[in-house]
Amino acid sequence: MNDPAAPLDSLPLRDDLRGMSPYGAPQLQVAVALNTNENTHPVPGEVVEAITQRVHETAASLNRYPDRDFTDLRRALADYLGHGLTEDNLWAANGSNEILQQILQAFGGPGRSVLSFVPTYSMYPLLALGTGTEFIAGDRAEDFSLSAESASQQVRAHAPDVVFLCSPNNPTGTALGLDVVRAVYEAGEATNTVVVVDEAYAEFARFGTPSALTLLEGRPRLIVTRTMSKAFALAGARLGYFAAAREVADAMRLVRLPYHLSSVTQATALAALAHHGTLLATVEDVKMQRDRIVDELKRMGLTPAESDSNFVFFACHGDAHEMWQALLDRGVLVRDVGIPGHLRVTAGTEAENTAFLEAVEDHLSVR
Known part of the structure; x- marks a missing residue:
């Protein structure tokens, strides 16, 4: 059996x-x-000690559900990112994969589509499959680059409900210019397309490489996702997050599982953020x-x-x-x-x- x-x-x-x-x-x-x-x-040892202490303090209350809206964590993430963001602009989940899944649960689904430009992160089509969203494989140039003109033309041609832009891109490691993000967002205006810039590796970008966080103001359908798995060396903690307009974060409450971020995960992330300079x-x-x-x-x-x-x-x-x-x-x-x-x-x-x-x-x- x-x-x-x-x-x-x-x-x-x-x-x-x-x-x-x-x-x-x-x-x-x-x-x-x-x-x-x-x-x-x-x-680092001092961060291990800080996480251990915070989790130890949390353990006494594990008989109770965690803070459903993880307010302290969202506030700490907003402080880390800066750019005038507040806790109302932040959302978090168990790794950035769950973040992307929740985005598709809210804005994708049966009868809807997500466009990304391959080769790119191999989880995108799998997340689309799992949420019943059609995956559209967009094209890149022979050298795997993506221009603003090409990207915007493809968005207009396919009219997707969601676009995933991976920057720096995985597996090529190359960052997109902000002109690409702007062009994609503008191309999606007519179809109310949600544009997601996946910045999982943003902290490793070369000097002078701008973040799409600078484009959030005035763009209510733009989402910038990040993770603590890479630069923070916390792959085992499973903490991903995004910054976006307040209403986008509110939409995630419609699709997230109840109490989806455990008390231990929240405690670990808060201790790490308090020592982000060391990490x-x-x-x-x-x-x-x-x-x-x-x-x-x-x-x-x-x-x-x-x-x-x-x-x-x-x-x-x-x-x-x-x-x-x-x-x-x-x-x-x-x-x-x-x-x-x-x-x-x-x-x-x-x-x-x-x-x-x-x-x-x-x-x-x-x-």
């Missing part, structure tokens, strides 16, 4: 789920894991190591993208899966993103990146 080998086809699944595979990167036991864009620096101290080191990877891969004759994230997307000039396996054989796990001739590597610690670069050079010397 509980045979794990029993096919899913034996269950009365929805037709659109048949033949699908769950999302997930390989979780292999390797010496150097650089495949999921985590911040590989450990959480974000690793960001500059990650950026330096990212740029080192770019420079070294160029030296080896490969073609990496200039990155605004904590990872590097690069052309292998050969069989990507062959290189992926060769690196894995040397104890280094990177991400095969399914784009022919390309791989993606997370910028880890100096030692981890050295292991990666040595493994790449070793592979190139023998292929």
Whole structure:
């Protein structure tokens, strides 16, 4: 009855789920894991102590439901982001994936569509599928860039209910110009399109790269999503959030599950935000190591993208899966993103990146 080998086809699944595979990167036991864009620096001891203390204080009241509207957390997130935002402009959930799911639950759904420009974050079509929203795969240029003219033309052609703009984009690591965001928003005026700018990696952007947070004023259908998984090194805490007009945050209350953010999650995030300076101290080191990877891969004759994230997307000039396996054989796990001739590597610690670069050079010397 509980045979794990029993096919899913034996269950009365929805037709659109048949033949699908769950999302997930390989979780292999390797010496150097650089495949999921985590911040590989450990959480500093003083922050661990602060989180432990706050959770300890919260534990005594776990018999009660958490603050349903997580007011203190929204206020702390608004203070962190600045830009004149208040707690009324903030919303949070269990990771930015749940944030995106709630957005589609509110503004997508059966008979509605979401447009994004591929290659981009591979969860977008899965989130669309799970919410009954049609996913429209928009086009990018051959070099994976996206211009304001092309993006706006595609929005007008498809008239989607929601647009997802990933900036910096995953897997390419490149940030969008604000002209693209403006053009997409204006193109969606006639159809009341909600525009979501996914800034999961925003803290790693190169100097001078603007955030779409600067465009929120006067744009009630613009949403900017963020996460504490990357720059804050809190992937295990599962805390994502967005900034938008007050009415957008209010709309999320219609679709969220009751008490969806646990007391422990709220306590962890509040303690982390109180020590955000300490946590974000690793960001500059990650950026330096990212740029080192770019420079070294160029030296080896490969073609990496200039990155605004904590990872590097690069052309292998050969069989990507062959290189992926060769690196894995040397104890280094990177991400095969399914784009022919390309791989993606997370910028880890100096030692981890050295292991990666040595493994790449070793592979190139023998292929």
